[in-house]
Amino acid sequence: LQYxxxxxxxxxxxxxxxxxxxxxxxxxxxxxxxxxxxxSESVVLWKTKYVNSTWDHNALYGSKVSEMW
Structure with missing residues (x-):
């Protein structure tokens, strides 16, 4: 876990x-x-997957990210 x-x-x-x-x-x-x-009211969650030596970024925006888990 890195901060x-x-x-x-x-x-x-x-x-x-x-x-x-x-x-x-x-x-x-x-x-x-x-x-x-x-x-907070604006939380940006970047879901990052490592595919074929490249990073594929999928941005998910929402005020309630608990539903994403």
Whole structure:
């Protein structure tokens, strides 16, 4: 689990997730439960998969990302 200034990156079942947190960085520790409860109003979740030596980025936008897990 790697932390940057306002984002965190972790792996779930071989898939990398880069989550940008704007006003709810204190809740970053709860990501280990695979759920972001009520974070900020604008959360950008990048679902990144490693395919054929290239990174395929799929951007998912939503105010409630707990439904994505």
């Amino acid at each position: 940057t200034i306002s984002a965190l990156f972790f792996w779930v079942n071989g898939t990398g997730y880069l989550i940008f947190l704007e006003s709810c960085f204190e809740e970053a520790a709860h990501v280990l439960t695979k759920r972001l409860h009520r974070c």
